[in-house]
Amino acid sequence: MRVTVDIVLFTIRERRLHLLLIRRLAEPFAGCFALPGGFVLADESVDAAAARELREETGVENVYLEQLYTFGEPGRDPRGQIITVAYYAMVPQTQLLQAGTDAADAAWFPVDALPDLAFDHQAIVAYAHTRIRNKLGYTNVGFELLPAKFTLSELQVVHEAILGEPLDKRNFRRRVQIQGIVKPTKEWRATGRKPAQLFRFKD
Amino acid sequence: MRVTVDIVLFTIRERRLHLLLIRRLAEPFAGCFALPGGFVLADESVDAAAARELREETGVENVYLEQLYTFGEPGRDPRGQIITVAYYAMVPQTQLLQAGTDAADAAWFPVDALPDLAFDHQAIVAYAHTRIRNKLGYTNVGFELLPAKFTLSELQVVHEAILGEPLDKRNFRRRVQIQGIVKPTKEWRATGRKPAQLFRFKD
DNA sequence: TTGACTAAGTGTTTATAAGACACTATTCTG
DNA sequence: CAGAATAGTGTCTTATAAACACTTAGTCAA
Structure with missing residues (x-):
């Protein structure tokens, strides 16, 4: 069994909530948009893998990453039994511009106008959106967006x-x-x- | 990398919140108390693994299992890189008595008087307790305990x-x-x- | 310079939710 | 039949959330 991490990276652009997607180069879902993420390496913590993948794929680092949920339905990845631990993070619009230029084939999309996503990433995004909506009421979510x-x-x-x-x-x-x-x-x-x-x- | 599930099974006994622990027979932590759980099998969903392990180790089935958090620090299991997806569930006192007799070496402990636990199960229990305390305010948690x-x-x-x-x-x-x-x-x-x-x- | 435009900043009232608080009623036991 | 144990019941106060409109400071253009 293999384990991946996927990161929902939020920002605000033009008064709308956006998230960052990467165009996949390899199969499966080559050409499709997907969340940044990848495999957890040997002797690496899951949290560390999320931070590393975010840095490698988007250039964003030193942000608070919160674990969302683990998706482990068989069949969610055609390559075999692969479960993914989903995270979310937020960056202010200032930082995101640098990130966008660093990363190849990365683009920001409004959460209410997303393209088709690879794997079960649509469900992960929905979960992340619900989580931050709920946390807004009782925590300081949103601070990292400014x-x-x-x-x-x-x-x-x-x-x-x-x-x-x-x-x-x-x-x-x-x-x-x-x-x-x-x-x-x-x-x-x-x-x-x-x-x-x-x-x-x-x- | 291997993946396990661990389940925090709650009940109420004598007006106090209890949870079920199993005495480990094999190394590591042989003789220690631990949460019921075990490895996710090939082609099995993580949710299904949690339900199966709960049934096998405690006799409890047909209960709502909610995923809590995934613990993935290297070193949390001396056997190597093993991450665990934690769940919680609740059973009424009536059902728990049957469960207790079915399971070998299973015992109920008050959450505020637990023995030393194997692995990082102490942290998992603390997380589960916090979760149900919080959910009590805005959901129907507690119904499954009656x-x-x-x-x-x-x-x-x-x-x-x-x-x-x-x-x-x-x-x-x-x-x-x-x-x-x-x-x-x-x-x-x-x-x-x-x-x-x-x-x-x-x- | 002045008038139009844009975003910043500011209080009160009302409705709803939460918390504090004490006594009566019913049944069983001795 | 007296006492013990648990069930059941309202009011008042306080805190929190929601609805609601105008004034101010600055820019820009005529």
Whole structure:
């Protein structure tokens, strides 16, 4: 039995949640889009394999990788009995541009307009999307999608992209301030209109 | 690389949350207590392996098995590179007695008084306990710990055992009734004192 | 310079959910 | 028949979530 890892790498582009796909060169599913990933090596932890594959295939490193679920139905890979441990990660739009240029045949797609995917990667993506939607309510998911300093409007865009629905500006701002997950800086960003105060995450 | 499954099987005994452990006969960790589990077979799904191992080692079948997490640190098994996919399941006290007699060298332990465990099974147990505590708030976890008909006091004991803290009787009953997760039957149980109405789960 | 446009920023009210809290009722036992 | 044990029942308070609109600061163009 062989074990692979697959990574759902999210980012926000143009106010929409995107994820990174790679065009497969080898069979099976040659030419198809698929999640970045690959085999766990000998004497390598599964977590380490996920970090390594992400780095090798997308150039992204030093991000928080969270394990999602292990998919182990026979027949999910035509090469034989191969189970995969799925992970997700997030990068801010700034970092993703570098990543996109490093990686060959990698491209960002909006989660609500994905091409056909190899293997059972469609199911993995759906699982990842559900997970981050749920975690948004009770954790700091979304922080990794932004640079160190950001405006509250930018943070709201992240939340709206993940949830797929608009949020009330005042309720949103009150919640993040009460929960104490951000703290204001003394910097302001000139965004072309009225300047916006920059915040950073606490801790 | 080989893949195993391990199952954390919960039940409630004497108002406390227990789980089932098996005394290992073979090396490594011979003589130690460990979670029921074993290797995934050729052409077997991981889910099916969990169900099969649970049946073989404890006699329990036809229960809902939920995947918890995959543990894949090298060194977690002295036999080599073996990752394990952890599951949890729950059985009512009635069923567990039969299971306990079927299985050789299986025993129930309170989760807050476990013996030393083989491998990284201590971490798996902690993960499972956290998972069911969290799920108690927003799902119907706990239903599988009770027979088809039960009193509200029995349901409260289940919740208290999982949370590890007492609950207010009136608030608890109001919540389960408002959430509409139980419906009353026309039966009453003579429990020795004042009879209690029996309920069943909706759907 | 001024008017139009764009995004930032700001409070109150209402509805819903959660938590604290104590007594009566029924049955069995001695 | 008195006492012990568990079942069952409402109200008030507090916290949390949701709905809702206008003012302000800056840019750009006429």
